[in-house]
Amino acid sequence: MASALINVPPRAKRGEIIEIKTLISHPMETGYRRTQLGGAIPRDIIRTFVCTYNGTEIFRAELHPAIAANPFIAFSTVATESGTLAFQWTGDRGFSETESVAITVD
Numbered sequence: 001m002a003s004a005l006i007n008v009p010p011r012a013k014r015g016e017i018i019e020i021k022t023l024i025s026h027p028m029e030t031g032y033r034r035t036q037l038g039g040a041i042p043r044d045i046i047r048t049f050v051c052t053y054n055g056t057e058i059f060r061a062e063l064h065p066a067i068a069a070n071p072f073i074a075f076s077t078v079a080t081e082s083g084t085l086a087f088q089w090t091g092d093r094g095f096s097e098t099e100s101v102a103i104t105v106d
Contacts, residue, residue, distance in 0.1 A: 006087060008101045012079035020051065020059075021074045024089055024097065030065040046091040049073055054083035079105045 007021040024046065031043025043065065051059040059075045086100040 004087065004089070004097060004099045006099055006101050008085055008103060010102075011104045011106065014079060014081075014105050016079045017076050018079050018103075019074060019076050020085065021072070022049070022051075022087055023070060023072045025070045026089075026091070026095070028065075028067065028069040032065070042093070044092050044095075046071060046089050046095065048088075048090050050088045051075070052086045053077060054081065055086075079103065081105050 003025050005023040007019075009018050012018050026046055027044065028046070029041055029044040031040065031045075033041045035041060045065055045067065046063050049059075049061040049063065049071070050057060058077050061073060063071060082103065082105045084100050084102055086098065089095070089097045
């Protein structure tokens with residue numbers, strides 16, 4: 001099971017540019033390594049990250065085997081209205097993690 005850390009300012013002024021930071025712990029495996037007996041270790045990576053702001057997609061990242069074991073993603077957006085930022089990570093072997101954070105825009 002993965003755990004996510006999300007840093008979003010709880011309040012912002014309308015039109016203000018806000019920085020969003022996410023970090024998720026996940027035991028990434030590239031699929032290129034072998035066991036001591038020579039068998040391939042199956043790939044197990046986070047493949048996509050999507051952030052929506054009140055249901056509208058504002059950021060998407062496609063991740064590949066060279067990504068760090070605990071991907072840190074930082075990006076900016078404009079605070080337009082109060083609501084919810086939803087974050088979803090999906091990956092191999094049925095992995096899916098969803099978190100959400102509320103923001104108040106004055």
